[in-house]
Amino acid sequence: MKIIEAKTYEDMSRKAANIISAQVIMKPNCVLGLATGGTPVGIYKQLIDWYRKGDIDFSEVTTINLDEYRGLPRESIQSYWTFMHEHFFDHVNIRPENINLPDGTNQDAQEECARYDRLIMEKGGIDLQLLGIGVDGHIGFNEPGAAFELGTHCVNLTESTIEANARFFDTVKEVPRQAYTMGIKTIMQAHKVLMVVNGRSKAAIIKEAFFVQ
Numbered sequence: 001m002k003i004i005e006a007k008t009y010e011d012m013s014r015k016a017a018n019i020i021s022a023q024v025i026m027k028p029n030c031v032l033g034l035a036t037g038g039t040p041v042g043i044y045k046q047l048i049d050w051y052r053k054g055d056i057d058f059s060e061v062t063t064i065n066l067d068e069y070r071g072l073p074r075e076s077i078q079s080y081w082t083f084m085h086e087h088f089f090d091h092v093n094i095r096p097e098n099i100n101l102p103d104g105t106n107q108d109a110q111e112e113c114a115r116y117d118r119l120i121m122e123k124g125g126i127d128l129q130l131l132g133i134g135v136d137g138h139i140g141f142n143e144p145g146a147a148f149e150l151g152t153h154c155v156n157l158t159e160s161t162i163e164a165n166a167r168f169f170d171t172v173k174e175v176p177r178q179a180y181t182m183g184i185k186t187i188m189q190a191h192k193v194l195m196v197v198n199g200r201s202k203a204a205i206i207k208e209a210f211f212v213q
């Protein structure tokens, strides 16, 4: 594990975008695992900027997102599908058929999660997985202590995650109570993992997760 410190949010975003960009340059048809949330927005902005300048090409890239709310249609403004299109996909030359997120409208959780794990396998695995982390330590929708050996699965959101995600909805009541998420096993099978973290609110969990024996 390598820890790279950054001076500011912009510096962190640029450094992380550099790592992603290097991955795409080294392997133009790579598979990028992507995340939503506030933290990666600056990275996506930077990548869009470099794309516009002609420095990076996403035409052969496949993306596989970490998670999606269960029950929300793609078109919903709070779906991770919409988030990813607004913040990234709509601004670069990723082919629509190469974009993958769990289908929140598939009510058959077992079928949807198995489809997603199969898809990752068929694509040859994830070359670089981008991750954020919640203040309580959740990764994707895996809460601390989630079984390590789980692939993609359906989770019940905890109160803390529901509250944290309420900022994206009009009221806390509208936050879906379940989500499909890659499991820790799926994430750890990625060839490389890039976790980005910023802000004081994350300091305690980072200390606990990475620095306390």
Ligand code: F6R
Pocket: 034, 035, 036, 037, 038, 039, 040, 066, 067, 131, 132, 133, 134, 135, 138, 139, 140, 141
């Ligand atoms: C995003 C995801 C979440 C976020 C986490 C941190 O796809 O699965 O685990 O990474 O909630 O979110 P922010 O970056 O908003 O603090």
